[in-house]
Amino acid sequence: MKWNKQSLSGYAPNDIEMKWYDFWERNGYFHQEPDPSRKPFSIVMPPPNVTGQLHMGHALDNTLQDILVRFKRMEGYNVAWIPGTDHAGIATQVKVEQQLAKEEGKTRYDIGREEFLKHVWAWKEQYGSRIEKQVRRLGSSCDWSRKRFTMDDVCARAVREVFVSLYEQGLIYQGQRITNWCPHCHTALSDIEVDHSDVQGHLWYVTYPIIGEDDYIMIATTRPETIMGDTAVAVNPNDERFKKYIGKKVVIPLVNREAKIIADDYVDPEFGTGAVKITPAHDPNDFEMGQRHQLESIMIMNLDGTMNESAGTNYEGMTREECRKAVVADLQELGLLDHVEELEHAVGHCSRCKTTIEPFSTKQWFVKMEPLTKAALKAVADGETKFVPDRFAKTYNHWLEDVHDWCISRQLWWGHQIPAWYCDDCGETSVSRTDLTECPHCHSKHIHQDPDVLDTWFSSALWPFSTMGWPDETADLKRFFPTSVLVTGYDIIFFWVARMMFMTCEFMKDIPFEHVFIHGLVRDSQGRKMSKSLGNGIDPLGVCEEYGADALRFTLVTGNTPGNDMRFYMERVEANRNFANKIWNASKFVIMNLTDYDASFVPQDTNLTLADRWILASFNDTVRKVTSDIDTFELGDAADAVYNFIWNSYCDWYIELAKQRLYKSDDEQSKRTAQYVLVYVLTHTLEMLHPFMPFVTEHLWQHLPHEGETIMVAPWPQAQLQWDFVSDAATMNTMMEAIKGIRNMRAESNVPMGKKAPVTMVPADDRMASVLRTYEAYFHTLAFADKVTLLTPADSKPENAVVAVVPGIEIYLQLKDLIDVEKETARVQKEQAKLEAEIDRLNKKLSNPGFLAKAPDAVVAKEKEKLAGYTEKMTSLTKRMEDLAAL
Known part of the structure; x- marks a missing residue:
């Protein structure tokens, strides 16, 4: 058993996040060798532009991938997440041309192709690592030792092999056709x-x-x-x-x-x-x-x-x-x-x-699409590759069924130069896997290579297998191909997903991925697409610096459903930083109470209290739900489930109920049991939260008793069948409803926090009466109860009391000595007068034919919703006046 026994200071994400990323990377936790003894799980990262900068779309895409990868790694899979960047032909060339013009006052034609490409490679070396650093800042646990670049030697060899092979099959040809032509970029x-x-x-x-x-x-x-x-x-x-x-x-x-x-x-x-x-x-x-x-x-x-x-x-x-x-x-x-x-x-x-x-009608190189689309369409139709959500399969099918031949040539200098040579003497065109120095037809030395380069999408279409070393039959290709899932936005189904599908089906005779997990766009709080022109873009790195990467990641995944756009609110980022702080403080409390912790102690079922059995059963339920949700790509639901368990169950209820046992010095076994349950549930809940918030979970896990070197490779939590205390959990839920009922009555009556109130309860049967007697302390601790009295259904009930009813229990709260009845009556009457005015105003507005005719349906619906809310509140205040009158 290991743990860092140093006490925790305040939560400061910038102090811990890069520290732990460096620890993971330095110790090789992102890398796994091919291991036939375990199930494989692999993802290829959609390659961002090599000179690009992280934006919210990247942040969402990488967060979703990282959640899946960290989850599968903890489940024991043989994992490979392959990162890389795209050379981004036109985007990169434009930037370098702008730099050349600004610094030297020259065009690419002034310095020639060879010299210009030196400038581009220098630019790539200077700026190419920028986005990799930014992906690291987000916490992406990809295997940097496997990173690829669409123009590195491995990918270049794959590109040429595919081009020549398709040409030899007659599937690549030159022709005069209409294309989109940029008169400025030429x-x-x-x-x-x-x-x-x-x-x-x-x-x-x-x-x-x-x-x-x-x-x-x-x-x-x-x-x-x-x-x-x-x-x-x-x-x-x-x-x-x-x-x-x-x-x-x-x-x-x-x-x-x-x-x-x-x-x-x-x-x-x-x-x-x-x-x-x-x-x-x-x-x-x-x-x-x-x-x-x-x-x-x-x-x-x-x-x-x-x-x-x-x-x-x-x-x-x-x-x-x-x-x-x-x-x-x-x-x-x-x-x-x-x-x-x-x-x-x-x-x-x-x-x-x-x-x-x-x-423009120009002479270009094209790929014949019709012969290549059949296998790609069949793979989805047969369910070999599944879209999540499945509605996007229609988008995919529609494009492939109505596709035109693909123009793959670009009149650029940066990119994969087309491997075709023209003979100046005999006029023949030769396509070759190796560079030619003479014409294969007439052996003339007067040949020149086609100056055009391939469309960037041509090389990225090979990404699922070129990244693994194809055309060589590498160990990675044998083990990790086909990949398990592609995570990508719906906006590039046409341009990238479909192309990877038909290229992979053609050259690997297999699918590139088993699932295509589609996410939507990240929009601003008003629902607008983020763009430079609107000035509404949000820098993910700035958010990380202010609130932490964990808070940003959790914001991007919570409330996110597959395939749908999401709105980004900074208020939610702040709330999720508060959530991280809540976990931090809960962990700090637990750690402070482990000075005499006995790691060898394991309680018997008979040692467990009702609250112990409830939290263990709730933990089991949460593990099952989170595991199932991640397996079905409902990552937002999974995040919500673990959030609710941590905040509402563990922090707000269990820790409060455990405090009295931790502070007791006369019952050592009860204290040790509370310590055991606190540590067990917190440690494994941090493991369950780890894929979503990797940094704070690692830091806290290291400060708690644990096995292993890092939470990254800790076994994924499992539900323990012996702790499925279904009946006890139901009973505890009833107790919690009773406590909440008392809290609500106190709040509605404005009872000061420091004042305790006598509580009378009428259980429906002897079993519930026994539970209430055994765990009466829960009401003293969490409901501010002074004296707790139990009555039978036949007994006379207290007079002049407010009443709440939960399944199995009637609750009476006597408030006469706790509140100023006259003052409270005046307050309620004042609130009633305000509500009456609002209800009257809305009734007149909604009965006005002019308003109903001119106002949009959404506005009318909103006003009706307000009226219903005010009417419900008025009913509650009327009941409150009746209760006050009875005191």
Whole structure:
């Protein structure tokens, strides 16, 4: 038996938290070697950006993972939690380019690719460890010896193997397609790198003359600057208004190009005029329509968003905004602009530089998705991988069932450079697992590698197995793959979860994880998404410094239900710091009373009091509930259960009832029994709380009698069957209800705390009478009872007393000598007068037809709720006046 017998000072989280993290890491408690004798449990940490900074989403995600990992470690599982960071291609490159411009006044093109990448690696070395330190501050017990980086040698080898393998299968190809293009960053973007926001725009109605007829067809467009790239006008084949025009030709305004009027089911007859211009090179839907109808695709913009020669000499060199103004003016002058309407519509912007995205038809590398999605869909349909909550499986299925080929190339320098080489002599393209120095087809030395890099999501899609050393068959891969659970937010199911699923199913022929545990977003106290623009973000590290990481973690998990957003209130953080302080003070009390503690003493059942048996039974129930809740990912419910047990049962009740036995010097066995139960329940409750609040629990556990070196690897608490005192627990609950009944009567009557009151109780049967006689001291200790009198149901009851009834007991409290009846009557009458005024006001308001017609339903409901509360309180005050009148 070990324990640190030094006394505890006041609770100061900053004094203990990093001390214990250093202790755990230094002693290797986060690391476990593959051990076939135990069940495996593994998690791969969703990799934050290598140059990123911890935000509340990270804090929530890491807290949930750490709870599961610490729980499974204590349950005896062979645990591996693999951390890592993502190279974050565009985000990191943008930061380094900004630094280069600020410090040296240069662009990446000025210094060249090789020199620029040296700058990026230097940036990564300088800032890459920042978020790792921040994750440590939160208490995340991940195995840092296994950490990975999406561009380290292990991951780079996996990336190249996957790319080449898919290429060899014909599942990676080059093609000309529409992509999200950022004219400022000069790269294609994934959907997740595009922020859509509503902007106030216009709908321009333009007439396109029909060739050979004195007629026209009118279209409506939000982008008149792309008219010069039109190669068709489309209508819905079922739209009676336009059937006569199908097959005819129009003149494209401003460029005088002939174009056909086509019919396509995609056209919405309700939008605009029902006829739309088709610009295949600058709109994703138009591109698909162009493919179906073999339309010409004309690029009228340069990669920087300016107009090129195909736009015409009048517009060449203009920005998109300048061109729009010029085109509208020219259409008006030609008499082709019919009218303009205001329109609010969603426009995509680059998430990094906020530039408006331009859909561009460019040559890119793509992954054929359809052949890869089948296994990923089947894995979820068959229940091999389960979503928690299961409703998110629909989101996952919907995206995979309607997925388009994935554009994986990015026009960046930072990232995994595409392993494709082009021969300048024979024109062949060669893809290789190793770097090429000559063309495999003609052996020419005149070859060059594709300058593009892979989408960041390509490398992170391999995360469940690349982190474990694949394509080598490592010991970690054999033991810890597939992983047990992925913890992630619902906002990246499309972009990351689905991609990990289909890549893993393809290359490992297995699922990447058994469960996908989905959490929501952390919003501010008003329910708004935290963002820089709103200025409502909260720094988790600042919260840790002020209140402690334990308080922050407990706040993030309590009240949190799988898949749902949560609101963050600083008041709750403060309350949870108070909870930690409550545990600290309770532990301090117990430790102070262990000076003569006998670690070898184990009480017999006959030594246990009613309160002992109740707290042990309650502890059993709490262990079962917390264990079950964590196993089913109801972490918020688990946290609430252990909170209620510690605060309400152990601290507020059991410690108070144990005090009289600790201070008794004439009954050594009773004292030792109280010590045993106090230590047993507190020690194992700290173990149960440890996954949620790791720091304070470790510190207190070390100061209590315990086995082992750290609470981290202490066995998870187990319910002891011999302590399932169901009947005794029920009896104690009745006693507690009686005590609470007396407390409530005293509070309602404003009895001063220092004054004790005589209590008369009428038990319903002899068994309850025996219990009340045996444990009469509980009422003296916790209900401020002076004299306790027991009556039978047949006895005359006290007059001039207030009465409370709990199951099995009637309670009479005589207050005449404890309160100033006249003064209390006046106080109640005054409160009644205030309530009457409020009830009258609300009744008039709720009977006013004008208010009911104009007020929102929520406001009306709130007022009705107030009225019901006031009416209930008035009933209570009326009863109080009756009791006072009887005194």
